[in-house]
Amino acid sequence: MIKVLVVDDDFMVAKIHSGYVGRVEGFEVVGVAHSGADALRAVDELRPELVLLDIYLPDMDGLTVLRSMRTGARPSAEPDVLVISAAHDLDTVRGAVRGGAVHYLIKPFSFDALREQLEHFRALHDRLSELPGDSPAAQQDIDRLFGTPARPAATPKGVASETAVVVERVLREAAASGEDLSATECAGLAELSRVSARKYLEHFVDTGRAEVRLRYGGTGRPERRYRWSV
Structure with missing residues (x-):
């Protein structure tokens, strides 16, 4: 199972997104966070493989959270990040891409839109696991x-x-x-x-x-x- 952390300041939206994730085979929600600080703590404690990350959070924006995941003192806890946000200005989108987000979904989105991205991530996850760990990849x-x-x-x-x-x-x-x-x-x-x-x-x-x-x-x-x- 691929462990997922859902980060959203809106409790109801987080619940809906968690329900979406639970409907996709091979994924399980291991935690929910409603602020940037809670998200970073959850990443350290729960070691998720994928984070659904909102941009608008009460204490810091999602891009700051994303950068902290990549540059903080957490070498063994660097999950992939799927940004989910109502923000769609180009600076935010560019920041997500430069921060290494695997994709960016604009709210509101349907279950099918999220399912498609999760299945794409699962395929990528499977392909990565098939690469030889001790010899060069072709x-x-x-x-x-x-x-x-x-x-x-x-x-x-x-x-x-x-x-x-x-x-x-x-x-x-x-x-x-x-x-x-x-x-x-x-x-x-x-x-x-x-x-x-x-x-x-x-x-x-x-x-x-x-x-x-x-x-x-x-x-x-x-x-x-x-x-x-x-």
């Missing part, structure tokens, strides 16, 4: 993390269309059964060497036709698992 992994469209990739040297069709068929059949494949498994099914299978699999990932995720085992590097996505 460019395609970073592109997917930031939502960058897949770049057209040059056809690797030695890629034959006939073999590509075979590897595609193997991936499609696995995907139809709800499965992904390692390069070794794909090589066995396509009757190719592991090196050749890996080359075709990575080509499909680079061109956006396949997805890759990491499976962590005991020791050593995580295993790359491929799935047809078109």
Whole structure:
């Protein structure tokens, strides 16, 4: 579950937003704050992963709270922030962006608008957790993390269309059964060497036709698992 802190000076609005969050699978509200000082204390105590942060607070504005989260003495408590406010002047919006807010929702907003942003955050959270923690990330992994469209990739040297069709068929059949494949498994099914299978699999990932995720085992590097996505 992704832990959420709701910050709003209006008790009723905070209750409504908390109810919205509770309706989205994978999220739970762990606290509610009605002032900037209470929000900073709650961040330290509750360690939320996401803060729904209002701008208009009785003791300090939300941007000050956001900056304090980023520059204060709380290195282990730096949640992501989704700004929710009636403020829509450009200076405030720019301040939120520069402060690292993941998005900005203008009040009043619907449940569907918040749900969409929470689901987007959850997808980002999941993609981050899939990145290898002890080895460099590949460019395609970073592109997917930031939502960058897949770049057209040059056809690797030695890629034959006939073999590509075979590897595609193997991936499609696995995907139809709800499965992904390692390069070794794909090589066995396509009757190719592991090196050749890996080359075709990575080509499909680079061109956006396949997805890759990491499976962590005991020791050593995580295993790359491929799935047809078109």
